Amino acid sequence: MQGQPGRRVLTPERHRLAVWGDPIAHSRSPRLHGAAYGVLGLDWEYDRRQVPEAHFDRALRGLGDSWRGLSLTFPLKGAARRAAATLDRRAELTGAVNTLLLRADGAHGFNTDIGGIAASLRDEGLTAVDRARIVGAGATATSALVALAELGAGRVEVVARRPDAAAPLVALGEDLGIAVVAASIDSSSFASVDATIATLPGDAAVGDASADALADAGGFLLDVVYGHWPTALARGWERTGGRSTWGLGMLLHQAVLQVRIFVSGQVEVPLDDEAAVLAAMRLAVVED
Incomplete structure (x- = not known):
């Protein structure tokens, strides 16, 4: 039951x-x-x-x-x-x-991870999200996708080293009524989104070119890491002048x-x- x-x-x-x-x-x-x-x-x-x-x-x-x-x-x-x-x-x-x-x-x-992610984004003024991006395709990415659905997202791009790893998220997106598409983290450019949720481990290696390309079109960054700060991805947001936060808010709210x-x-x-x-x-x- x-x-x-x-x-x-x-x-x-x-x-x-x-x-x-x-x-x-x-x-x-x-x-x-x-x-x-x-x-x-x-x-x-x-x-x-x-x-x-x-x-x-x-x-x-x-x-x-x-x-x-x-x-x-x-x-x-x-x-x-x-x-x-x-x-x-x-x-x-x-x-x-x-x-x-x-x-x-x-x-x-x-x-409670889902509620923690959603509340952390609301704390930063993102009470509604139309287009978003998730970096990573592991278990936390699944919670991030549901949180984005609760915030009204209609399209979510999942960026991973192996785009085929996003297949479960694509299937979940169908259940949630969200168009989920997969992309490679090595792409040179990305479509603009309102928010990016990074779910990679804190010590994950992300090249400067990839981090900058994601930051250029990534909107606000929530990196769920609450150690290893700033991450390689967050440094891309720093270089491009974008807004970002680490995972403390998610940790507290969950x-x-x-x-x-x-x-x-x-x-x-x-x-x-x-x-x-x-x-x-x-x-x-x-x-x-």
Whole structure:
């Protein structure tokens, strides 16, 4: 069965949370969530744990009744999706779960990366997007495509080293009612777009010529990386005088959505004094 879980049925005893991934030592989630629960006056534990993908199912089965939820990062989003008893629509569309709400009736999966991307773009004044570009064709690109659909995009170009890698995104675009086309990152020129979302790893090598060509026609750049800044791609925007931002906004907003889920069981239900929660989380990262 798939769908949205009902209203909160969590017991007060469920007070443990964690972020899992492999690797995981770099994760800022404990600082973010710790700051949020401090503002909310909740005495909850939030830790990190390195969990290889092959060990995910066994680790999940080993959690006791004190566990409230998990945040999932690479490479566990697919395994979390398979373990979920229900999925929200964003997780259904992408096949990726970065949040598991643990209840007596099973694990319930959400994808908050999409909301994080969309909110980050809105923070920069992009409340609506017509034409856009995604650089990269991996799992994060799938979330970026759904976020662009939610912002009204009608045409999205996916730029990759191997354009055939964009085939799943082209298929998803058909489901979303978006024209998705693939292009090579080595192209010498690109059509103008309102916004570019870069989903490459922070240390990905992008030649200056490619970065400049993308920047010339790329509109505003959201690079989801929140380390390795500026990236090779972002330096192209610097050279051409374009506007860009890194992935801090996405990180904060997706974490706020996770906190909503862990508090109420509903991603749509705002937190009490959510602005103060977001400010505390931002400060926690800046001080990190």
